[in-house]
Amino acid sequence: MQSPAPTTADSPNKTTAPEPPASRSPEMSSELKMEERFETLDCPTHGPQRVRLFRLFADWAPARCPVCEAEQEQARSDEEAARQIRDTAEHRDRLIRKHLQHAAVPPRFEGKSFAAFTATDSSSAKALATCRSYADRFLDHLRTGTSLILCGNAGTGKTHLACAVADQVIRNHSKAAVYMTAGRAFRKVKDTYRKNSQVSEQDALSAFAAPDLLILDEIGVQYGSDAERNILFEIVNERYEQMKPTVLISNLALPALTEFAGERVIDRLKENGGKLIVFDWKSHRGAA
Ligand SMILES: [Zn+2]
Known part of the structure; x- marks a missing residue:
């Protein structure tokens, strides 16, 4: 801001300029x-x-x-x-x-918030706190590529909490978060194997690395063929190399999930402070 011109610096000598010498232009x-x-x-x-x-x-x-x-x-x-x-x-x-x-969050989980999550015991309260803190500090996790694994019993609120993370990542940090089931992710890649596909397999895999946060739900619902295991590794690895955080959700317990997804996938997600949350309490569904 410009301050007003000084009004006190009165200088009588300056009130009249001297006559210029005749030689000047x-x-x-x-x-x-x-x-x-x-x-x-x-x-x-x-x-x-x-x-x-x-x-x-x-x-x-x-x-x-x-x-x-x-x-x-x-x-x-x-x-x-x-x-x-x-x-x-x-x-x-x-x-x-x-x-x-x-974001492609399923309608059932659209707008699901942390506040709407009911913790029924200390484990579920801890899971809520961990997910909430993960969302709060997402910009740090985006720098370090820190991921989350949510695994355990069906109906314990894994998808709810992951979608609440996505909602906060978008609304509070203005970052892109995308939800997808593993089945749909596998189909997207497998579709590129068709003769007339306009998209290459690498393009499809690269697209998974685009969002700031990718939530891959329902890991382990599929057969777990070698092809699917490879696709899952490629998706996780593509994001891992670009240091992009991923949230993996599965109803399997950790040993079965590790067997399904492969140790390389689990190891990458646990790097740089990646957290594993085991949802081992009883189902919320039908309780409310
Ligand atoms: Zn005035």
Whole structure:
């Protein structure tokens, strides 16, 4: 912000410029003819103000209240700051809407929040706290590629908590989170094996690395063929190499999940502080 011109530095020597020497060009002498003088004006808002006036050539600049000018300048800069905040907020809102559209969270879990999760014992309370903290600190996890594995009993709220993580990642951090079942992920890759496929297998795998967070649900529902095991490894590895966090969800207990997914997958997800949460309490379904 510009401060008003000083009004007290009165210098009588400067009120009249000396006559230019005759040898100078007309332009130079014009420049040297800038004069200044001081005047007191009565601002209707701020009362008497001592102002410095300038004159270049013939006309004196009109006298303006320095306090009014400073206030107008402040208002302009406030308006500009507000406009920038509005632009940033609008940009963020657009980004959030786009991410929500692409998140592909199943309707049953849309808008599921941490607040709506009912912890029934200390294990489920700990799972809730871990997922909530993971979502809160997602930007750190995005830097380090820190993942989560949620495994254990069906109906214990794994998908609910993962979707709450996705919701916060999108709304609080404006980052992209995508939900997908493993079955659908496998189909997306297998579709590229068809003769007339427009998409290469590598393109399909690379697409899995795009979102900031990928949630892969229902690991272990499939047969677990070598082909599927390889696809799962490629998806996880693609994201691992780009240090992108992944949330893996399975109803299998850890030994069975490790057998299904392969140790390489589990090892990669546990790297850099990746957490495994075992959902070993009774099903919520039917309880409420
Ligand atoms: Zn004024």
